[in-house]
Amino acid sequence: MVGLAITAAILFLIWYFSSVVIYILVSAVLAIMGRPLVSWLLKLQIAGKSMPRWSAASITLVVIMSVMMAVFSLFIPLIFNKINEFAHLDFPSVLASVEEPIAHAQAYMQHTFAMPETNFSLTDTLATTIKSFINYDTINNTFTSIINIALSTLITIFSISFITFFFLKEDGLFYSMVTAMFPERLQQNVTRALDSITVLLSRYFTGLLTESLILMVVISTVMILFGMKTDNALMIGLIMGVMNVIPYAGPLIGGVISAFIGIVTPIEGYTAIASVVIICCTLFCIKGFDDFVLQPTIYSERVKAHPLEIFLVILMAGYMAGIVGMLLAIPSYTVLRVLAKEFFSEFSLVKKLTQNI
Numbered sequence: 001m002v003g004l005a006i007t008a009a010i011l012f013l014i015w016y017f018s019s020v021v022i023y024i025l026v027s028a029v030l031a032i033m034g035r036p037l038v039s040w041l042l043k044l045q046i047a048g049k050s051m052p053r054w055s056a057a058s059i060t061l062v063v064i065m066s067v068m069m070a071v072f073s074l075f076i077p078l079i080f081n082k083i084n085e086f087a088h089l090d091f092p093s094v095l096a097s098v099e100e101p102i103a104h105a106q107a108y109m110q111h112t113f114a115m116p117e118t119n120f121s122l123t124d125t126l127a128t129t130i131k132s133f134i135n136y137d138t139i140n141n142t143f144t145s146i147i148n149i150a151l152s153t154l155i156t157i158f159s160i161s162f163i164t165f166f167f168l169k170e171d172g173l174f175y176s177m178v179t180a181m182f183p184e185r186l187q188q189n190v191t192r193a194l195d196s197i198t199v200l201l202s203r204y205f206t207g208l209l210t211e212s213l214i215l216m217v218v219i220s221t222v223m224i225l226f227g228m229k230t231d232n233a234l235m236i237g238l239i240m241g242v243m244n245v246i247p248y249a250g251p252l253i254g255g256v257i258s259a260f261i262g263i264v265t266p267i268e269g270y271t272a273i274a275s276v277v278i279i280c281c282t283l284f285c286i287k288g289f290d291d292f293v294l295q296p297t298i299y300s301e302r303v304k305a306h307p308l309e310i311f312l313v314i315l316m317a318g319y320m321a322g323i324v325g326m327l328l329a330i331p332s333y334t335v336l337r338v339l340a341k342e343f344f345s346e347f348s349l350v351k352k353l354t355q356n357i
Contacts, residue, residue: 023159025201028174030160031167032202034060038168057168061161079238081231189342196338200304201331208245215290216241222282228267228275236261236279240287246327247314251287258283305337 041056167174175194179187220237224230236258243254262275270278305313310330317329340347341354 023156023163024174024177027160027163027167028198029202029205030064030164031174032198033206034064034164034168035171037063054169057165060168061165064164065157065161079235186343193338193342196341197335200334200338204330204334211290212241212244215244215286219282219286222286223267223279226267226278226282227269229265232261232265240283244287244290246323247329249318249323249326251283255280255283255287305333 037060038053038056041051041059042053044051175191178194179190182190216237218237219240220233223233223236228236239257240251240254243250246253258279259276262279263272266272266275267278313333314326314329317325317332319325321328337354345351345354
């Protein structure tokens with residue numbers, strides 16, 4: 001009973017301070033990644049003296065942030081150029097490139113569903129719909145949103161950097177913060193749980209990052225081989241790589257955006273429709289294999305859970321909390337499994353679900 005009350009209180013605090021918890025967890029992961037560099041720097045001898053730990057932590061933090069900023073700086077101009085291109089989009093010429101296939105689609109719909117001859121135009125309807133989404137106000141709002149996101153990102157980066165520095169400077173600080181919230185008789189269980197959570201989540205996030213980078217490179221390369229301009233190919237690869245962090249729903253959203261890019265800027269030597277077909281077929285083959293074969297297997301191996309178990313958890317999380325739920329499903333489920341093993345191991349269901357941890 002006491003264990004249930006403690007678990008409920010912890011889950012409530014995690015939910016209530018979710019932003020701070022995310023900052024701490026990300027900082028803890030970064031500290032784990034940077035710990036080998038800190039250890040190496042501490043072993044260096046400069047004029048017969050070892051480097052202070054705060055200096056090693058500072059250098060390590062700068063290296064981590066520099067790598068991240070270097071990666072982001074490669075894509076920021078790409079994103080703003082594409083937004084500017086959409087802002088000056090010539091809709092009549094874009095619609096003209098797909099007018100004939102749309103007319104065929106309208107005729108097929110009228111024939112198949114026995115629709116009466118009317119003045120309804122699928123082309124005009126699509127044009128009106130697209131213009132309602134992409135116009136001056138939409139672009140302006142998007143730009144404003146990007147500025148707000150950028151400001152929030154700066155605050156996030158500062159917060160994570162500050163926390164990561166102290167995690168690197170004071171080894172074991174993260175564990176001390178967490179175990180301090182528990183009675184002394186439970187601290188050993190909490191320490192074991194933290195060990196398992198740290199290992200499993202580190203494996204999960206590094207695997208997800210590696211998978212997204214590989215996916216981005218493969219998709220961009222295939223698009224370039226088909227003759228797509230490099231900036232458009234990189235943009236599609238970036239979109240699919242970022243959307244890859246959202247299981248199942250993310251690639252679908254990314255695919256729609258990628259298809260729109262194919263309509264607006266077709267592959268050289270192909271029509272807009274042919275470009276969309278090439279993009280969709282490429283993404284379907286690459287991402288379909290990744291989603292339904294690689295991801296369940298990789299996720300299950302890294303977090304020590306059955307592939308069907310992972311799939312069902314993602315579906316339930318998506319039903320309860322939408323895309324955000326799908327995004328947080330596996331990390332949250334991993335934490336819950338580890339806590340259940342440490343505090344509720346006497347239940348047969350818990351034993352079954354946590355036998356591989």
